[in-house]
Amino acid sequence: MTMQKEVLTGKHLMQGDVACAEGAIAAGCRFFAGYPITPATEIAERMARRMIEVSGMFVQMEDELASMAAIIGASWAGAKAMTATSGPGFSLMQENIGLAAMTETPCVIVNVMRGAPSTGQPTEGAQQDVMQSKWGSHGDYGIIALAPASVQEMFDLTIECFNLAETYRAPTFLLADGFTGHLWERVVIPPPEEIKIVERKKPLVSPDKYIPFKPDKDLVPPMAYFGEGYRVHVTGLTHNEHGYPKTDDPKIQSELVHRLSDKISKNSDKIVRTYEFMLEDAEVAVVAYGIPSRSSLNAVKRAREAGIKAGLLRLVTVWPFPEKKVEELSNNVKAIVVPEMNCGQVVREVERVAKETPVHFLSKIGGELHSPSDIFEVIRRAAKT
């Protein structure tokens, strides 16, 4: 029985981390495992209070290795499951993020990124774990990562993360940052009937006919829960479609590992979301994601006022990388500007896709946001070349 509202419909002044937790609950998350870490702790605190109210499960584990393992277990037991962390914890989770990818376990991992490497700057926001979220665990596999730029998006994109994780049976990341996580802003939570929720694809055949890792045309296999009588075997070893270890057959390894990547990349048109501002006639385009896209929008408006034809492509989806969008953009503009709160990560992807078009990178680390004038200056320089 539900005692408290699952969806807190209405207008709220809310912190980013709290909005993330509320988004998860609205998406149907009923299992949260985590370990305290700044600046993500408020997500766990909110979940500790709220999960029991919505008949869900909150557990504080002994470390992030265990938190990640627990959400995989919970997901196989049928729950929509999430954990939340920051850099040091994210590094510990990599082992079982690989397990989630290999076993095609739907789960959501929130990384409220902080200054790094190592213990770094616990209370400062950063975007230094973007490549780690794509390549952090050993091997090749597909993942999905979304980057929120506001408290509203901490709510909205957490729901989106669950929908994507359930659709593609892949670990899905909310790549937030310490600034957005700790930011207080207005959030509008819609009524439950207006929130799109995706449920897991279940087997339509009886247990004796079910082949647990045989994919449908969309490359995603239907998933049976533990306890439903399907008697599934799940392993992190290379496995055949029946789920049984088969580690000495090159064909099985090749087909499985290619499919783990392909189910994301070949569905990228359905996954990728971007926002475009004033790009119709733009000669200089800013490509940004996460909170720097807010300063970028301001800088673009300022450039327009100064007579520079500037525009903004905001990547909501960071992984899979919106290649088509960026390639199309590079064919239409003279130069691209990429502001990031790291030493240059997504800019490498932009350069790879943009080919001949000059790409200007603007790094900002240390605990400060890019100011609009920082970005405006680079736009102005780029416009002259």
Add this chain to the structure above:
Amino acid sequence: MTVIQEFAKHPLAKYLRLERFPHIWCEGCGDGIILNCFVKALDDLGINMDKLVVVSGIGCIGRVAGYIKCDSFHTTHGRPIALATGIKLANPKLTIAVISGDGDLFAIGGNHFIHAARRNVDMTVICSNNFNYGMTGGQFGPTTPLDSYTTTTPYGNIEHPFNLVHLAAAAGAVYVARWTALHVKRLTESIKKALQKKGFKFIEVISPCPEIYGRRNKLGKSIDIMKQYRQISQIRHGYDPAKAEITKEKIIVGEFIDIEKPTYGELLQKQFLKIQKKVMGG
């Protein structure tokens, strides 16, 4: 008739994924005995195999999850208990058994073991203790006796081993037992008892590894190791686990701990009802 067809006629064969056999274990290994005792316990209890989940880690015994015909998870190294915690808490109706090795549960996975025991999460943990990392060719581990030879202790082991039953008891397990692979009937009874009891239950099984650990330490064939178990094991129910250290002269076996304590799930349910009442009342 093939060996597997012959095997299929065995009364316990219905509990196994026969297509996965022959198993990977060496001749004389104790892991097959543990599997045998486990499925015998399931049969005796009439366990609903649709509601049983077996979770294992990495190592020789880790393959056991793939041999039992139920929902099963062969996890990353050291993480079966953490993953099993997630399964159990997300669906309390499932019966959870973690079957893994000494290295998996007590070296790389030691932290998860002590915390699951402390929380008293409802699961049965069976440890096949063969005193070394067999699958990687015989390195020393957290239970390797002092002075033993392994590939990474070529001059003899200088690390003090864990006394697993003492560790489990201190961490809060509600049921703690130790048997050797020789004690087939007693081990089976212990597994049955553990599966029926609520809370975090731990059974250590001293298991022969004649091909790897045994060979390096000149312990003879499996039958010699079994004879050794018979000679030096002493059944002492209720014995202080702190004093049950394994030595060359003596292996104390038996049930050391059998207590009642609210499980994590029970405490959570109580809290849930309290909050429900408060919200309804207010």
